[in-house]
Amino acid sequence: EIVLTQSPGTLSLSPGERATLSCRASESVTSSTLAWYQQKPGQAPRLLIFGASSRATGIPDKFSGSGSGTDFTLTISRLEPEDFAVYYCQQYGNSKIFGQGTKLEIK
């Protein structure tokens, strides 16, 4: 079974900075089956990115996804206070595996 490892576990940044979150798979993943989610405290997760790089409906272009094979990245440019949350990557398709999450906190 594929294992997704997200790094760092916690990322401390200031508003206005750029965040780079990593998701590494234990074996090659089809790019079309990699997604990213945002979860704020007390809320359900929200789909940000699917197919590794396509933004979901209503997601601003400051969120971008990239990568292929075993290495994927979520980039958030110009951090705003509402962006501080936990982010999960997911491999979907015939199996659905989540990474353990990266907590993005205010420095």
Add this chain to the structure above:
Amino acid sequence: EVQLVESGGGLVEPGRSLRLSCAASGFTFDDYAMHWVRQVPGKGLEWVAGISWNSGTRGFADSVKGRFTISRDNARNSLYLHMTSLKVEDTALYYCVKDRFLATTGCSESWGQGTLVTVSS
């Protein structure tokens, strides 16, 4: 607007059963696969089960296989999770999730707010 409202959670003893329900609105329910995803409070996400638009395909996580069943009633726009032989480790917030596709192979496009299941004696 997509709305997914879960119900049926609560406190249950180990070994007992529980049925969760999800009422869907704001989209054509029988055009999409549906899933259950759970989260232990303060921890990560775990996919539990999925069902295709016509119930033709059903899948389960290894951790619940043989104990949980998933079903849907397209006439009632409802999704269900029947949980039996519950274990303490099944304690979690259970989310109802809409897939992007008819089949169960898409990502989790929309989420409910969850219903909490606590398994304890």
